[in-house]
């Protein structure tokens with residue numbers, strides 16, 4: 001009877017002494033561990049169930065951590081974490097103080113490169129491989145990239161570069177599960193499907209001379225041990241044309257196929273490309289049947305599966321957006337909705353069903369999404385680009401050059417603005433206010449609740465130029481949302497509470513916390529609604545009868561809305577002391593959203609405490625206040 005157990009695998013070295021049968025036992029245990037563990041913490045499930053054998057094979061064959069593995073996106077790296085000494089820490093996955101859901105260099109020497117935004121792995125391993133070559137190191141560099149991540153331009157920029165870079169040991173493993181978060185889109189997906197079906201080779205046999213143009217030289221053939229697997233002289237795949245030695249497709253759940261193939265590839269130098277086929281959710285029937293639902297679930301009972309809860313009392317901001325989009329699309333046939341591969345997360349499921357010809361999933365291609373929207377706007381369409389704040393960072397030049405500079409009418413619906421919780425710093429939308437407000441022509445709206453979100457979406461949509469509306473991850477506070485498509489005046493703030501001494505200027509959904517603080521302080525509260533254009537008249541008016549200002553935003557303080565107020569006061573030669581509350585100048589780790597906001601002093605107590613610390617003389621005494629406020 002075998003004594004092999006996952007409990008005894010503390011580093012990949014422990015895998016290297018195992019035979020094939022033992023490795024298969026480890027794979028079964030590892031899959032079960034991933035399922036049980038993720039069901040208790042929440043996290044990315046389907047992708048991790050799909051990479052169990054691939055992870056074991058890679059660590060078995062390659063000499064990690066000396067050899068480098070870069071996990072693209074990194075949401076499939078849990079088996080890797082478990083096999084590299086973090087099995088116990090999986091219990092705190094994505095929780096405050098616990099390990100991250102993504103690879104991080106500071107977390108383990110086995111995490112060769114930090115990932116989370118997709119399609120960076122080939123560039124990163126190429127950089128590493130060139131550095132190894134220059135240092136005379138005989139090291140292997142492996143990028144594991146999914147079929148979804150492979151659709152991004154950046155992956156192709158890297159292939160283009162790697163294919164002609166001399167003397168680099170780069171292995172790209174394409175983990176093809178025929179899924180992105182939602183079903184994959186685009187011509188590359190079709191091409192991969194043709195490779196899998198064998199149709200590519202079969203069709204090629206009939207192409208006659210065209211095939212011969214692609215016949216590799218005898219020397220190359222000798223290098224391609226996989227020639228026997230293909231079993232014939234075949235036309236070059238796209239990846240071969242780009243300078244890679246293409247091998248595959250092989251079954252990514254079959255250790256008997258994976259291990260010898262990787263061993264052979266390890267012996268070869270130069271750019272290698274291995275196409276493996278896996279199943280998202282492999283081994284857990286419910287996830288296999290619905291990999292979208294199990295892509296990134298919260299906690300659930302694995303014996304029962306995810307249970308659909310009854311209709312929740314509070315809508316998420318994403319749902320508010322999704323409904324607004326459908327309503328506005330019904331009212332205006334020029335509206336088109338765009339998502340870069342985030343149909344579910346961005347709230348476009350219903351829109352796709354209702355308006356299939358006006359729905360565009362462009363793949364993981366944020367840059368393209370922005371310029372595509374610009375092109376649509378040129379011809380009189382009204383594009384709404386639904387995009388996470390953090391992913392718009394990818395399309396920054398396109399936003400400036402292809403949209404704002406030409407004053408094109410594109411509405412940016414920025415979801416996940418501010419703290420996002422379990423995904424942490426890589427996904428937090430901290431920077432959009434700072435990077436958007438400096439762009440000429442941009443309108444930057446910061447709705448304070450669900451209804452304001454709808455109102456400002458309509459307002460920005462009707463604005464004939466580029467405009468953005470930012471809203472956070474998760475549910476609002478339960479504010480009823482009107483069904484109208486009314487608009488408000490752009491650049492106009494609204495007074496929410498008239499007080500004395502201190503005026504709290506709120507940009508976004510921290511309004512209830514700021515209001516609660518203001519009630520203790522007797523302060524004025526203004527919902528600023530827009531960072532740009534800023535309501536300068538409101539600021540000037542408030543300055544006449546207040547002695548201090550406080551700005552509150554769930555965004556980076558540096559360059560943020562508070563900075564905009566400061567600039568405006570300075571430009572108007574208004575001298576009022578200003579306290580800026582928002583996100584500090586550091587990356588903020590994963591953890592519960594409310595907990596993080598409270599740690600950052602951005603809940604009602606924290607806001608009051610900061611104001612008292614700074615403007616104590618202007619504040620009324622604390623009556624029966626909790627000790628931490630005194």
Ligand SMILES: Cc1ncc(C[n+]2csc(CCOP(=O)(O)OP(=O)(O)O)c2C)c(N)n1
Nearest residue numbers: 047116117118146147148149179180181341
């Ligand atoms: C730049 C960027 N855009 C979008 C995402 C969101 N995202 C995370 S995983 C994923 C799908 C990736 O598909 P694939 O690479 O095939 O991996 P799989 O989920 O199938 O394992 C997407 C769109 C991201 N992480 N980075």
Ligand SMILES: CC(=O)[C@@H](O)[C@H](O)COP(=O)(O)O
Nearest residue numbers: 073075116296345416423473
């Ligand atoms: C890995 C990745 O980028 C996505 O799966 C992301 O984690 C989704 O985040 P939401 O859960 O906020 O949609």
Ligand SMILES: [Mg+2]
Nearest residue numbers: 146147148179
């Ligand atoms: Mg995939």
